[in-house]
Amino acid sequence: MTNSVERFQDPGLPAHIHRKADFDERAAKRAERQVAILFLLSALSTVGTIYSYIFVKSSAKVYLPIMGEQQVNNLGIGIGLAGALFFIGMGAIHWAKTLMDDTEVVAERHEFRSSDEDRAEFVETIKERAGTAQLGRRSLIKKTLGLAVGLVGLSPLVLLRDLGPLPKKQLEQTSWKAGTYLVSDPMGRRIKAADLEVGGVVQVLPELAPGQERTLENTGTDAVLLIRIRPEEFNLSPERLSWTHEGIIAFSKICSHMGCAVALYEQQTKHLLCPCHQSTFDVTRAAKVIFGPAARPLPQLAITVDNEGYLIAKQGFTEPIGPSFWERNSA
Amino acid sequence: MKARERVGGKVAGYIDDRTGAAKWAKKNLTKVFPDHWSFMLGEIALYSFIILLLSGTFLTFWYNPSQNEVIYHGSYVPLQNLSMSESYASTLRISFDIRGGLLMRQIHHWAALIFMAAIVVHLLRVFFTGAFRKPREANWLIGIGLLTLGIVEGFLGYSLPDDLLSGTGIRIAEAIIQAIPVVGSYIAFFAFGGQFPGHAFIPRIYTVHVLLIPGIFLALITVHLMLVWYQKHTQYPGPGRTEKNVVGYPLMPVYMAKAGGFFFIVFGVTAFLGAVASINPIWLYGPYTPGEISAGSQPDWYMGWLDGLVRMFPPLETHAFGHTISWNILTPGVIIPGILFTGMALYPFIESWIMNDKAEHHLLDRPRNAPNRTALGAMSLSFMLVALLNGGNDIIATHFHLTINGIMWFTRIGLIVIPPIVFIITKRLCLSLQRADREIVLHGVETGRLVMMPSGEFVEVHAPISEERKWLLTQHAQPAALPLPESDAHGTDAPRGIKAKLRARMSAAHAEQIPVPTQSDLKELDHH
Numbered sequence: 124m125t126n127s128v129e130r131f132q133d134p135g136l137p138a139h140i141h142r143k144a145d146f147d148e149r150a151a152k153r154a155e156r157q158v159a160i161l162f163l164l165s166a167l168s169t170v171g172t173i174y175s176y177i178f179v180k181s182s183a184k185v186y187l188p189i190m191g192e193q194q195v196n197n198l199g200i201g202i203g204l205a206g207a208l209f210f211i212g213m214g215a216i217h218w219a220k221t222l223m224d225d226t227e228v229v230a231e232r233h234e235f236r237s238s239d240e241d242r243a244e245f246v247e248t249i250k251e252r253a254g255t256a257q258l259g260r261r262s263l264i265k266k267t268l269g270l271a272v273g274l275v276g277l278s279p280l281v282l283l284r285d286l287g288p289l290p291k292k293q294l295e296q297t298s299w300k301a302g303t304y305l306v307s308d309p310m311g312r313r314i315k316a317a318d319l320e321v322g323g324v325v326q327v328l329p330e331l332a333p334g335q336e337r338t339l340e341n342t343g344t345d346a347v348l349l350i351r352i353r354p355e356e357f358n359l360s361p362e363r364l365s366w367t368h369e370g371i372i373a374f375s376k377i378c379s380h381m382g383c384a385v386a387l388y389e390q391q392t393k394h395l396l397c398p399c400h401q402s403t404f405d406v407t408r409a410a411k412v413i414f415g416p417a418a419r420p421l422p423q424l425a426i427t428v429d430n431e432g433y434l435i436a437k438q439g440f441t442e443p444i445g446p447s448f449w450e451r452n453s454a
Numbered sequence: 455m456k457a458r459e460r461v462g463g464k465v466a467g468y469i470d471d472r473t474g475a476a477k478w479a480k481k482n483l484t485k486v487f488p489d490h491w492s493f494m495l496g497e498i499a500l501y502s503f504i505i506l507l508l509s510g511t512f513l514t515f516w517y518n519p520s521q522n523e524v525i526y527h528g529s530y531v532p533l534q535n536l537s538m539s540e541s542y543a544s545t546l547r548i549s550f551d552i553r554g555g556l557l558m559r560q561i562h563h564w565a566a567l568i569f570m571a572a573i574v575v576h577l578l579r580v581f582f583t584g585a586f587r588k589p590r591e592a593n594w595l596i597g598i599g600l601l602t603l604g605i606v607e608g609f610l611g612y613s614l615p616d617d618l619l620s621g622t623g624i625r626i627a628e629a630i631i632q633a634i635p636v637v638g639s640y641i642a643f644f645a646f647g648g649q650f651p652g653h654a655f656i657p658r659i660y661t662v663h664v665l666l667i668p669g670i671f672l673a674l675i676t677v678h679l680m681l682v683w684y685q686k687h688t689q690y691p692g693p694g695r696t697e698k699n700v701v702g703y704p705l706m707p708v709y710m711a712k713a714g715g716f717f718f719i720v721f722g723v724t725a726f727l728g729a730v731a732s733i734n735p736i737w738l739y740g741p742y743t744p745g746e747i748s749a750g751s752q753p754d755w756y757m758g759w760l761d762g763l764v765r766m767f768p769p770l771e772t773h774a775f776g777h778t779i780s781w782n783i784l785t786p787g788v789i790i791p792g793i794l795f796t797g798m799a800l801y802p803f804i805e806s807w808i809m810n811d812k813a814e815h816h817l818l819d820r821p822r823n824a825p826n827r828t829a830l831g832a833m834s835l836s837f838m839l840v841a842l843l844n845g846g847n848d849i850i851a852t853h854f855h856l857t858i859n860g861i862m863w864f865t866r867i868g869l870i871v872i873p874p875i876v877f878i879i880t881k882r883l884c885l886s887l888q889r890a891d892r893e894i895v896l897h898g899v900e901t902g903r904l905v906m907m908p909s910g911e912f913v914e915v916h917a918p919i920s921e922e923r924k925w926l927l928t929q930h931a932q933p934a935a936l937p938l939p940e941s942d943a944h945g946t947d948a949p950r951g952i953k954a955k956l957r958a959r960m961s962a963a964h965a966e967q968i969p970v971p972t973q974s975d976l977k978e979l980d981h982h
Binding site for chain 2: 419
């Protein structure tokens, strides 16, 4: 390292340069007027805000370039408020920059470290004070105190237990059972194979028992996508092929990655795409993952028709729908 | 004495009689604060926080944190007679039926984005100038805590309206919780009060969003500022500025006027954005239902890097002994962020260990004078930016007519390849800038004036630089690398050999510098 003698020297603070308003009273007066004008603009803006609040109707709309259609009332209150605040700030800063003393001040800084004597005395004090508590000698007190505090610290865990029920098998269950009718969402009508054209896609839910109300929790596990393609386009195992009906195939709509609704269907490629993280599933190959972070295909629902030709579930889902969890047996 | 002065004196006397505050106040009213535009970044974060408290309080007067289903009959026609949660309905009411409600919602959301942006840029300033060094490590840790809390608080905030977009975000958060090995399903069921979405989550996160986290924020910010006050602000190097002083303006009146005025400017700009720039138009998304989604689902920007990591991670799951571990969720959602934030928190201690640096530092580094640190920072930043890029892959794909798959593969490879390249380039750049500084000190600046020498040769005249500038370019210390550890008597490595060797290697990398020009260098030049 270079010797400090050879290094360049600190020339010290540069000389202070005075501003015009420091020695020219007319410049100072001008600055004063400018600050006053800024404060007046603020006051005026507040009046604008109050006017907009009281007199501009909420229903009035105006078109702004780039921003699109906006509520006039919102614009008036907002721009008024913005001006009211902004000009106070500008006024204060202009005042500081033109009229307040701008001489730089030097303050000393001291090392934080206490002197060695103080430190030693501190350690002594701690030792002495702790000694009077007899913490070192009374080990029974120390141990029982540790136990007591530790247990008190655990009590929130116990007290929070009633936040929710145990999961039990709920993550593995849906409302689909053998014979459940597929109904359209949101109309709730039963569906025949002929209702869905080749290339078509529709969201379905299980039919509710009379008097039963559908909850969001139901939708979150039961939502199913019905897709119809030409039967010869399927590339499925014989078992999975038997789960389809006349080219209609049913998958859980809840993404096997993080549970978003897999809502984008590309008719040309027959791919299902999840808009959250772009996992892509191939409909012709039982929703095999062909791209993205999902690790498992969308569970397929076996479907068939009843005597009248309405679509029903052949059986419930054979695996849990939605994202993975520790207890899921994916073997 | 004027009446005003008499009243003021009486009030001050009343307070001092009971607290003895006069002595403290007298000293601190003239406390010196150094001036620099980059010191205003933290101020922006602080002011945005105050704006968030004010606008947020306004919103609570009408917002109803409930997931009970109601039929909407408000003034927004397209959603009338639709079933939705009370929280969504009340957010629509704030947006359309409360005067100034939409403005406050938009101010609140803009202020949250600015808050996070200001924290991040402030953190970058502190990192690249070495302001985190002793004695300010504690404030660095508090800052990391504030950043982490800010991400959580922002996520909870935009989840509250319970629209289709925010509900999708909560669904993803639930999936991350559910993916935690062994206890995931239990924590998820406890947090949501049963099966997703349930009726408990919105009311619960509302309490966390408006009470718990703001309370912690307030406490941490208070300590953060008290430490700045007590330890005095760092300052940039320059003539007259040393490790032993602070050069700047006194608190009263200059700093009060400037800082106070700046609060109003930040508030004014945020209000202007809230007035003209629509943000999170929840009425376009519709109420949340788990069976639907809107295309182009995007989180707020400070979550984007996390979302990008989740999007790009390969489909890995372990299935064994009847259990499932989702590496495709845990790695990008928990493990990588954990490593990043832990590394960031520990950095001050790592750097001081590498260089065995125990000194107090109050003068900031010019980033070029700490090439290794600057390169590390740029490297981490490039990692985040690649991840963030992939967080918007769907938007980028549709805007620039690229394929999602192409962007995904670019970022998957780029996440690993780009950061090391950025490290190398940044370090070389810093060293080149040091070389340029050295050149300027020793040879002066180019004037663009060509002179013909008697020999017919043309030379460009270089003008010497001022003493002030010379000092700025040469004032910094260049600590040497730690020596390599010696092997023990038998010629084998000491027990702690690997650790010590690693330290020596890192120390050597950290100490790589272009020598600071000295007066003797200059004298030597004159001889030639």
